[in-house]
Amino acid sequence: MHAVTIKQALRQAQHTFYGHESAQIDAELLLAHTLGCSRTHLYTWPDQVLSPSQIAFFESLLERRVLGEPVAYIIGEREFWSLPLKVNRHVLIPRPETELLVELALSLADASPHRVADLGTGSGAIALALASERAQWDIVATDLSADALAVASENAQRLHLTHVRFHQGAWCDALPTGSFDLLLSNPPYIAPHDVHLQQGDLRFEPASALSAPDSGLADLRTLIEQAPAHLKPGGWLLLEHGYDQGQAVRDLFLDRGYVDVRTLQDFNGLDRVTVGAVSV
Ligand SMILES: C[S@@+](CC[C@H](N)C(=O)[O-])C[C@H]1O[C@@H](n2cnc3c(N)ncnc32)[C@H](O)[C@@H]1O
Structure with missing residues (x-):
């Protein structure tokens, strides 16, 4: 298996979401969630290599998004009034x-x-x-x-x-x-x-x-x-x-x-x- 970097993973995700109006932000949020980092980190360290388990986890998130599940439920969080709020299927996404x-x-x-x-x-x-x-x-x-x-x-x-x-x-x-x-x-x-x-x-x-x-x-x-x-x-x-x-x-x-x-x-x-x- 060849190494996959942050930059390549983002490109793959945007390709997967091609045509979605929120393709770029969705890809960033899901990858940042996978790596446990900020979205800024993705652009600061584009050559960081993902581990095989990170790749598998990221791909499972992409699949859920392709099936329509909201990103906020996938990552369990949505920002409102600059506050990071936990969300799940019991609550409306603010x-x-x-x-x-x-x-x-x-x-x-x-x-x-x-x-x-x-x-x-x-x-x-x-x-x-x-x-x-x-x-x-x-x-x-x-x-x-x-x-x-x-x-x-x-x-x-x-x-x-x-x-x-x-x-x-x-x-x-x-x-x-x-x-x-x-x-x-x-x-x-x-x-x-x-x-x-x-x-x-x-x-x-x-x-x-x-x-x-x-x-x-x-x-x-x-x-x-x-x-x-x-x-x-x-x-x-x-x-x-x-x-x-x-x-x-x-x-x-x-x-x-x-x-x-x-x-x-x-x-x-x-x-x-x-x-x-x-x-x-
Ligand atoms: C549109 S959501 C708004 C959630 C949140 N305030 C927001 O803006 O993101 C409406 C909320 O009203 C609650 N709700 C529905 N019927 C209700 C009732 N009869 N009494 C009190 N709350 C109710 C729902 O459980 C839901 O959390």
Whole structure:
């Protein structure tokens, strides 16, 4: 067997993934995972030779990727808000669009003590991003799924963000008593028969994290209905939703009596987050 270098392994992988839009980054992430090194290392040491067991392991990862498995599940990690988060098949892979929810929360409340909850936390992405920015906030993270909460609390430990408390249960029923300044959620919002559920990474993610009845609006409606009983006067509810749900979500907020209701667009210019306050 002839020696295979990092440079050659990367070339082979990009050839295997030919036509995938993320071919280069996928190849780099899988090879860095195989070698237990950073992506920078791959370009600093292109002539490093792989051992036979490293080659075999790398090839097994390429095969899984070719069969469609998301890279984040293969390597067990995804970065969100520059935090490396453990992910597995029990949690949604955090999306860059969701950082908009974090940015908005940070702009609505300063660094002084506030009570904040992330409902349906999955990997803990939103709650842990907020915790990394706001040491004085009292942050609660909830999920219906015990498996998801296990991942989220492991992430909190790994990142030493121990001022986040985890509670299991359905939406606002899981919240401890007392009122909150901010409630945030990125709930399931894809319609159950949406064709996208059969495509790409979504095929591998938990259905309970992705889709909701009533054209995807059922969980958004529940949160909008329940949140005022858990918010202080002037407190905010921030919800991520589908690009085509902005008007419907604003209507739900307004029908429930929220004020200052508005929708923000993501970096693709698509409606992504709607926010409203409980009147003072
Ligand atoms: C779209 S994922 C969002 C995960 C994470 N917040 C993120 O943005 O990456 C929705 C999450 O809501 C949780 N969930 C679904 N139904 C729920 C319910 N009735 N009550 C609480 N959480 C629920 C799912 O388990 C999942 O973790």
